[in-house]
Amino acid sequence: MAKFKNIIEFIRTLYGGQEFVPLHEPRFLGNEKKYVQECIDSTFVSSVGAFVDGFERQVAEFTGSKYAVATVNGTAALHVALLLVGVERDDEVITQPLTFIATCNAISYIGAHPVFVDVDKETLGLSPQKLKQFLSQNTEVVNGQCINKTTKRKIKAVVPMHTFGFPAKIDELMSVCSEYNLSVVEDAAESLGSYYKRKHTGTFGLLGAFSFNGNKIITTGGGGMIVTDDEALAKKAKHMTTTAKIPHAWEYDHDMSGYNYRLPNLNAALGSAQMELLPEYLSKKNKLARDYQNYFEDSEIDFFEFGEEGRPNHWLNAVVLDSLEERNKFLEETNSQGIMTRPVWKLMNRLEIFKKAQTGNLENAVWLEERIVNIPSSVIMD
Numbered sequence: 001m002a003k004f005k006n007i008i009e010f011i012r013t014l015y016g017g018q019e020f021v022p023l024h025e026p027r028f029l030g031n032e033k034k035y036v037q038e039c040i041d042s043t044f045v046s047s048v049g050a051f052v053d054g055f056e057r058q059v060a061e062f063t064g065s066k067y068a069v070a071t072v073n074g075t076a077a078l079h080v081a082l083l084l085v086g087v088e089r090d091d092e093v094i095t096q097p098l099t100f101i102a103t104c105n106a107i108s109y110i111g112a113h114p115v116f117v118d119v120d121k122e123t124l125g126l127s128p129q130k131l132k133q134f135l136s137q138n139t140e141v142v143n144g145q146c147i148n149k150t151t152k153r154k155i156k157a158v159v160p161m162h163t164f165g166f167p168a169k170i171d172e173l174m175s176v177c178s179e180y181n182l183s184v185v186e187d188a189a190e191s192l193g194s195y196y197k198r199k200h201t202g203t204f205g206l207l208g209a210f211s212f213n214g215n216k217i218i219t220t221g222g223g224g225m226i227v228t229d230d231e232a233l234a235k236k237a238k239h240m241t242t243t244a245k246i247p248h249a250w251e252y253d254h255d256m257s258g259y260n261y262r263l264p265n266l267n268a269a270l271g272s273a274q275m276e277l278l279p280e281y282l283s284k285k286n287k288l289a290r291d292y293q294n295y296f297e298d299s300e301i302d303f304f305e306f307g308e309e310g311r312p313n314h315w316l317n318a319v320v321l322d323s324l325e326e327r328n329k330f331l332e333e334t335n336s337q338g339i340m341t342r343p344v345w346k347l348m349n350r351l352e353i354f355k356k357a358q359t360g361n362l363e364n365a366v367w368l369e370e371r372i373v374n375i376p377s378s379v380i381m382d
Helices: 002-014 032-042 050-063 074-084 101-110 128-138 170-179 231-241 265-296 324-336 363-369
Strands: 067-071 092-095 113-116 139-142 145-148 154-159 183-187 207-211 224-228 317-320 372-375
Touching: 002 265, 002 324, 032 050, 032 265, 050 067, 050 224, 050 265, 067 074, 067 231, 074 101, 074 154, 074 183, 074 207, 074 224, 074 231, 092 101, 101 113, 128 139, 128 170, 170 183, 224 231, 265 317, 324 372
Parallel strands: 092 113, 092 154, 154 183, 183 207
Antiparallel strands: 067 224, 139 145, 145 154, 207 224, 317 372
């Protein structure tokens, strides 16, 4: 199709005419090699080392959090964050169906059950209105606990996701959750550098979880981070992620079932160098989004744009096709021509493992699933 051909040519031009254009590849343009070499020279390449502590300080300072605890990946960060707010086996956690499976995996690790509530079309994130509707129709608060009237289980937490770096209406979600005594854990995996009403994502809820996977805006190869303003929770998070070992000069003693989730110093060295480049990356990504926006103004295809209340990091840019059929044609044509594009994830409630999960009306998520496609969004340096 001619309109797809023009888009392919435009994207290839943006990326200097390269034959294959990835969806999102990392950039290593600063002190990465230097810091990794320093780490190797020190012999502290595992979960103890100065770069881990330094990386935590960098992320805490950048996001405006009081505390940050580094983990091996974003899923581990989310898993521990849910444990910290008291989620237990057979509890329920409300989240959105339009998300990466890691969100639901973290819930499943505990033996808890996801409940799916619809998203907003304009944010791709959990809808405050749909959440309020679901809670008012399906739950009651008994002795301070939110109880699902259908399943009789306790609902302990709500996990909104800032999809592709676009902030959810997190202040409204916080207000709804407060009415029902629900803890909020933000899945901010994709949103480092994103703000909602001038406050960084991941810092509204009791805890937030970030990811530094190889395809994120900055990477540690594999890594994650828990952020919080609660000192006690931060200390417990660090304890739990270091096998719950009680500090001692030589004894091995553990006071609970912990996890070997601490980020290695080697990865943190890479992350520290990447954090130094983050402001520049955000600037370049903002420019790329504007270039896409200008191009698609004269196109038959809509470019996904965010409202004025938030400032996204533009991790992954997206277009909105007219139908599932057109979406599939676009995916086939772009990928066959070396332009890597990807559909939004299959809705979580459609996966075999979550087919029995309770859901609300998911009309917005279904509409988006049939139309949203991510287009190449790697940082373009001059």
